[in-house]
Amino acid sequence: MNITISAEQGDRLDKLVYKTLGSLDNFTEILKLNIDLKNKIYLDAGDIVILPKLQTKIKIEDELW
Numbered sequence: 001m002n003i004t005i006s007a008e009q010g011d012r013l014d015k016l017v018y019k020t021l022g023s024l025d026n027f028t029e030i031l032k033l034n035i036d037l038k039n040k041i042y043l044d045a046g047d048i049v050i051l052p053k054l055q056t057k058i059k060i061e062d063e064l065w
Contacts (some may be wrong), residue, residue, distance in 0.1 A: 002033070003051040009044035016049055026052060 007016060013034065018024055031038050033050040043049070 001053050004054055005049045005051065007045065007047040007049055009041045009043075011046040011047075012038055012041065013043060013049065016043070020051060021022065 001012075003020070005016065005020060011021065014024060014027065017027060019028055029052060035036075037043065037047060037049065040047075
């Protein structure tokens with residue numbers, strides 16, 4: 001399931017993604033989901049941004065000490 005966000009005037013896609021997801025690791029995938037926004041530097045008010053819902057990864061350590 002994806003997350004949809006409505007942009008505000010002057011938002012940038014990369015900053016909106018980082019603010020929402022805390023990372024730009026999946027930015028290539030996000031560009032594919034938002035092909036119509038790919039060439040926009042600044043988003044217009046009401047532009048819909050589709051973001052993938054990311055699964056949280058948990059790192060398990062073998063030993064604590």
